[in-house]
Amino acid sequence: MSAIHDTVVAGGAKPPATVKVWDLFVRVFHWSLAGLFLLAYATGDEIEKIHIAAGYTIAGLLALRIVWGFVGPRHARFSDFVRSPRAVLAYMRDVALLRAPRFLGHNPAGGMMVVALIVVLIGTCTTGYMMTTDSFWGAKWVEEVHEAFANLTIGLVVVHVLGVLLASFEHRESLVTAMITGRKRPS
Template identity: 40%
Template structure:
C-alpha cells in the first residue's frame, strides 16, 4: 500500500459536521422546533464554509481539482464496467457530481427552510412541499453516496471512510492512480 495525504482537517471536519447536523435535523428534531431552525442555520453555515474552502482551500479541497468532465465520467464508468481498478487520489468524477448535488440540495433546503420562517412564506404550501421534497432527495442522495463509497472501497481496495477520518488514502501498489 502507498499512502497519500489527501483530505485536510478542515474538509474532514466539514464533512462529519454536515453528517451529524443533517442527520439530527432529518431524523431527531421536531420540524417546528427552535432547535431544528438553529441546526438548519448551522448546515447553511457549513455549506457557506465549503463554498469558500472550495475556492481557497488546499488543492484537493478546491472545486477546480475535481470538476467532472464528460470524458472523466465516461472513463470512470468504463473502469467500473470493465473491472479496471483506477484509484482517484481526490474525488472521483461521479463522486464530484454527488458533492455538487448535495451542496445545491442542502443549500435549497436551507433557503426553503428560511422562507418558512418569514411572514411572506409561512404556511405557503409550495414552499413547505419543496422543503420536504428536497429533504427526501437529500436522503436518497446520501443513501446512494454511502452505497457508492462502500462499492468503490471494495472495488478499488481503498478504504474511503477511513480516508475521510484520517485524511490519508492507502492505495494498493498495483492500482493505477489517477491524480
C-alpha cells in the same frame, strides 16, 4: 509485499505508506454535515428549535465549504474534482465494468456527488429559511419543496454511501478511514 513497498526512490528511502489527501476542514465539514443533517431530519416537525438551529448551522457550513472549494488545498478545490458530464459518464461506465481508475482525491462521480449534495442542501436550507419569513409563513408549497429537497438529500446520501462502498471494494482501500484520518495510500 506489493510492488509499492519494494520500490526504492532516490536516496534509498521507501515511499510513504500514506499521503495526506483530506485536510482537517474537509473532514470536519463532512462529518459535521452528516451529523447535523441527520439531526435536522430526525427533529423535523418534532423539535423545531433544534431543527432550525441545525439548518442554520448547515447553511453556514455550506457557505464555508464553497469558499474552501476555491481557496483550500488541492484536493478540497472544485477545480480538482469537478468534471464534465461526459467524464462522469465515462467513469461510471468504467465502474460498471469494474475497471474504474483510482483517484487520490474525489473521482469524477464523487465530485458530481459533492456538487449535487451542495446544491440540494442549499435548496433545503433556502426553503427552510423561507418558511420562517412573513412572506412564506404557512405556504404549503414551500413546506412541500423543503421536504422534497430533504428527501432527495436522503436519496443522494444512500447513493453516496453505496459509491463509497463500491470504490472501497474495487480499489481495496477504506474511503471511510481516509475521511477520518485524511490519509490514503499514494498509488
